Amino acid sequence: MTLSVKSKPYIIPEYSLTGDLLSYKACGLQYRYQNRGALPPSTPVQLWFGEFIHGVMEEAYKTWRKDPEVFHFPRQWKDAIRKIEMNVNLRLRAKGLLPPPRLFCPYDETMKTPGLCPDANHPHQLLASQRTEAAINTWGPHLFPLIDSAEVKLKGCRDMVGYQPGVHRAQTYSITGVVDVISAVSMDNAHEGNLILRYINTHPEIKGIIDDLSSRDYEVIIDYKGMRRPPVYLSPGVPNPTWEAHEWQVLTYAWLRSHQKDAYRPIVGILFYLNELVPSADDIGDLKKEAKDGLTDILPTSRVDKQALARWRKGSKENALSANLREQRSIRLIPLTEERQKRSLQSFDGVVLDIESSVAKEMKCGSIRGCWQPNPQEKTCTACDFKIYCPAVEGKYQMSIL
Template sequence: MTLAVKSKPYIIPEYSLTGDLLSYQTCGLQYRYQNRGALPPSIPVQLWFGEFIHGVMEEAYKTWRTDPASFRFPWSWEGEIRAIEMNVNRRLKAKGLRRPPRLFCPYDETMNTPGTCPDADHPHKLLASRRAEAAINTWGPHLFPLIDNAEVKLKGCREMISYQEGVHRSNYYGIKGIVDVISSVSIERVHAGNLIHHYINANPEIRAMIDELSSLDYEIIIDYKGMRRPPVYLSQSVRNLTWNAHEWQVLTYAWLRSRQVDAQRPIAGIIFYLNELVPSADDIANLKQELRDGLTDIQPTGRMDKQTLAKWKRGSKKSALSPELREQRCIRLIPITEERRQQSLRAFDEVVAEIENSIVQEMRRGSIQGCWRPNPVEKTCTACDFKHICPAVKGRYRMSVL
């Protein structure tokens, strides 16, 4: 009797835009060490806050939805928001995500020592809490009534470009992502004073698309980011990859979403850069620099903001930018056109092909180095856990012995 030879398992590699592609673009070698080796980075400040603010917005929405009449805005931090924050913090801790010190107070009034806080007068409304409160009260009243679906899982399949039989793992790859919110906007249902509707209408490209729609319903795809608004350019002529990648993310989600049966036409993406609502001293210093160099898109127009920024120095007491400027810097609108969507998918295909080629090379050579493209940019390298073994920055960083 001859036994049939078991064929090789057919694997369709799956890529997530945030987990794989954006991190690969930042630095291919770091991505390899970090993601494919499944080692989480050791200082996940941004990761913690990103997860925290997502969790808080999601839970705030669910709380509001149970009874919108009793949960009127603005919410008070002590009354409504603190309980949500504590729940989210507990969940993050259970997932192994530790909050960075001085960003969030995890204690209640029963704790009588300072812990990681400045004193024992808990709970403290530290930066993460001030941002959570501002995010809920600025956008909640306008956004929550528009939400149809929160945390929607999206999946799709694409052909692998430059596939070679016997060389690459598969001729298809999967894309997956979780979109924070999908809002189905019915023009008839939107309240006249709705701030999100106002921003959508103020964008001429999106406005023109709405005017052309045959139906009165459309969708917007919404993503929260626990970060400041990235500059559009890194220098006079170099576009910022992160800025581009966020647009790319929304467009890819729009493509995945448009293939689901219950979808209306997605016409715009909105990204909320939630740190902008309560900027830290570093954020203001970065903003000043970006304005001086002409790298950011949303600039102060009011006299007060211009003066505040001109006079601002590290340690200045007065650093409050106007609510209008903070709000405008927080919201980014991305029109979803067919052409843009196609471009983003092509870019996705190309990056996946690059990653798959690196995998093939690594399997052939049996070593990581030389197969994955490093991207030695000072800011990323300084925070990188692999800088001491990375050949691209050899000798630039000294090992500190504690």
């Protein structure tokens, strides 16, 4: 009797825009350790906060939609937002994502000891909660009435450009993502004074795209980022890959969305950098440096903001930036043109090919270190769990003994 040999399963590698593309761009070696090994990072602050703020905004939107008449802005944190936060925290906990201490208070009134908080007066409105309150109250009144479809799941397949038989695992790969979608109709019905509409209508390139359209059927796609606005340049003349990757992300989302059955043409992507609404002391320090070196696109223009930034010193507690500047820095509009989309998809294909080539190299030589490209940058390395044994920063960091 001959036994039939089971054919190898055909794998289509799946790439998520945030989880793979952006973290690989930050550092290939760290990406390998974090995402393709069994080792989760021990302090994934940005990962936790990114998922947390996304979850809170989605749940706040759903609560608003159930009964917009009774959902009044501004929402009070303790009475209305805290419940949402606790639900989202529970969901993240189930996925193994725990809130970093000092960023979020995970306790309610029944907890009689301080736990990881400064005292036992729970719940504390720590930084993460100050940001959820600011995000819901700054953008909710303008954004929620415009959203047509929340949490739209995007998925599509692309050819692996540069595929080599016997080297790479597959000829195609799939991309996934999730966005909220706004339609032109909901924008037509928006109240006068809607901030999102104002940003769209005063953006010359986007205005041009809308004016050139033959029909009013178009869409806007939305994504939230639990981070500060990245600088456009890392140093004078050196583009910041994170800034560029966010643009590709939105353009690729738009490409995926435009292939869905019920979709109209997306003409603008909006990213919300929600940490900007309540910047930490470090965030203001970074902004001061970026403004001085001309690295960021949204600069303080009013006298009050310029003075506040000039006065700001390391260790300063006050957050004196105006609401106007914080709001402007928290929104980024990306016009969606075919030309840009083509470039972003090519870049995405290129990153996937790099990752797949590293996978192929590792499968051949069996070691991680020589096969994945490190990208030592001070900020990423300081927060990296692998810095003690990373060859790219050898000897720079010591093991700390608690």
